[in-house]
Amino acid sequence: MDLDIVELSRLQFAMTAMFHFLFVPLTLGLSILVAIMETVYVMTARPIWRQMTKFWGTLFGINFALGVATGITMEFQFGMNWSYYSHYVGDVFGAPLAIEGLMAFFLEATFVGLFFFGWDKLSRVQHLMVAWLVAIGSNFSALWILIANGWMQNPVGAEFNPDTMRMEMTSFFEVVFNEVAQAKFVHTVSAGYVTASVFVLGVSAWYLLKGRHTALARRSITVAAAFGLASALSVVVLGDESGYSTSHTQKMKLAAVEGMWETHHAPAPFTLVGIPDVEARETHYAVEIPWVMGLIGTRSLTQEIPGINDLVDEAEGRIESGIIAYDALMTIRETRGATPPEVRATFEANSDNLGFAFLLLRYMEDPREATPEQIAMTAQDTIPGVLPLFWAFRIMVGLGFGFIAVMAYFFWRSSFRQQSYPRWALRLAVLIIPAPWIAAELGWFVAEYGRQPWTVDGVLPTALSVSHLSVQDLLLTIAGFMIFYSALFVIEMGLMLKYIRRGPTEDVEETETWEARHEHRLRTHDGQGPFAPAE
């Protein structure tokens, strides 16, 4: 196999996936925030809430268009660039992707048109239902995508079939209720909710700083802060759940993220900061908090978390076992239909390690010819890049705690301080708008880069997963995506800023006359209560 093809394919996938994920979290969260706002509108019949629904709905629409557009690439890129991967795991991995289309994407895409075009064609309750169906559809989408991704991290419910040379599903139930997938799903959608909350908070804070659209901005902050606080807490709790599941499903990823070279006697400390050094196999200037890692990773004080060096030794053993499986596989292929049962038995006993033998294919045609030195060298390949993982993870977690603090502060001011916000806090809210995107992208980086050298952990090496393409093919499409996506990004940001600057345009008059008629009652309700009674 050609390493250039592998590296270029990875570059293209990373680029298009990370670009896609610039739009996904906002779609996930904003769809729900908009539906919440419309719910308040339907319950109270107060036009300001309709105005809010439409205003945030417009921004949702601008963002949604690019989310859909870049999502098309994702659905087809597996087949285009990861042809062997698609063949090898399509029986398992394809199912959640197809179900995503059936159950989720159809729902959101069919109703999103009605959301924008249906204001004068539907009753209030019908339109509200449409808004919620869009939100539910988006979130179901995330569920099935994360079930697919969770399987790449922790391939349960499947086994290798020597006849078809691929992984085949043995239990749909196990694939769906994969603990990694479930933790990842809630973690990811919560991160989306935080992203949307920070976005709504930041834009509203900007309006307050400018003294514009204050009625809309104050109410929006109230909704965003409450929703954002709950979501920010959920992100961290489920992040911890992810960490716990990683400690027994992806030990190498966990050790790399922690820069933990040696197995530490239980309970292991958590390295707060430090500089992991791959050459020297230690983490310099480490600041450690005793016990914390053991508690997060194993939820006990007695269980050990294996370090990188021990895991490399383990990988060496698995490569050796994988070679036995590979040898049996070749015999099965040659003696098709008449394979001696003992060969089958040998294969079954070692087939879990077949993927480790595939790691050798980077260096040789036939893994059975590997020398002990080559096996030892290949075992080293199972260590992902420690330094970037170590820091990416810490920045993400730091940001996560930061969001809790910001949301808690705004929640307190909105609930107990008459929605008065000091200017410094409003400025801060504007400044941190990009932060949740950074956290989300880093999170995906940790998940995917941390899984290297595998596309499916322990089953299929990345280097083997690619298509039969030429370097020109890839350079052309990478350049194409870069130019195309950059242009779309500039256009998108331009429109986003234009519509934020313009602010809500509709119903202002209607809102004002409504509020004027109800001035008396509004005052008794403090004018700000989100649930003033309906007319």
Added chain:
Amino acid sequence: MILYEFVSYDLLRVIWWVLLGVLLIGFALTDGFDMGVGALLPFVGRTDVERRVVINTVGPVWEGNQVWFILGGGAIFAAWPPLYAVSFSGFYLAMFTVLAALILRPVAFKYRSKRDSATWRSAWDWALFIGGAVPALVFGVAVGNVLQGVPFELTPDLFSRYEGSFYGKFLGLLNPFALLTGLVSLTMLITHGAAWLSLKSEGAVAARARRYGTVTGLLTIAGYVLAGLWLALGIEGYAIVGEVITDGPSNPLYSEVARSASWLVSYAERPWIAVAPVMGLAGMVMAVRGLRAGREVSTLLWSKMGIFGAISGVGLTMFPFILPSSIDPRSSLTVWDSSSSHQTLFTMLVVTAIFMPLILMYTAWVYKVLWGKVTEDDVAGPGHSY
């Protein structure tokens, strides 16, 4: 789960072959008119208001329609992994072209009317034209190539390799027969778009749509007949050699395949499949007559029947082949050797049986809510349209 044993493997394979057809046809019937409307946009709409009318006839529905395509991709991945792996990487640059065109479309719909500048709007109009015309053309080209066989071979590890250099691979797709099928696909979907516009718009826009649609409809009929004759006389088919095992493991290399004189052999074996091309041709002829007579609902239905017949005709002619290989016939993918496992096919069938009726129900409801013509008056107000 032993539940899946209740439906035999070969039956599930046939069911999923039909479902693959349903998805592709669903895509062509729904998103087909969106693409046709996109390709017609710069021609049937002369003023900005007219163009907005055209765009708003598909504005609320194109997004849901496009999911047929996305779901088609997902379903091929789940039910026919070898097909997904071989075809998408084999048609690499063609796929990229389609992707680029399809990415333009959502953005163009959403962004076009968000600025007043004439240059801005005109640029997005042409983006919609590309987003409609290019995929319609490329899909047809792909069908033409599949009928002739694609130059790939499978290694014993089932890794697919393609013959030809970088340029050769791409240019090889653009052979005369495939270009003809590409043109048929393009004109067929433009006619479909014209039928939609004739139903959903009025006045000058509808009149122009009917005029263009009549021309493309006649071209479709001529091209379709020509392609059929070419297929019958000038293109070799494929046939499985020896015993056909229908419930064996999904490994294409386990069966032998040879070239046959013509695909038309299928019609001798299964004469009833002639219904499909007859439906295709009849639908197209009736759609053209409908466009000329100014009938609305029936024209769209005839056009749908034409598309249904044309696509199912290709599938039925090739059955059981899905993707034949021109350089190594043994590697050819057939219904019997390139599906998912028994259990996955069954599981996916259960999921589809639950959700497909729901999808059809709520899609029908959305079309019902949006029923009626889009007028210049509708798009003139500060409404909620594109």
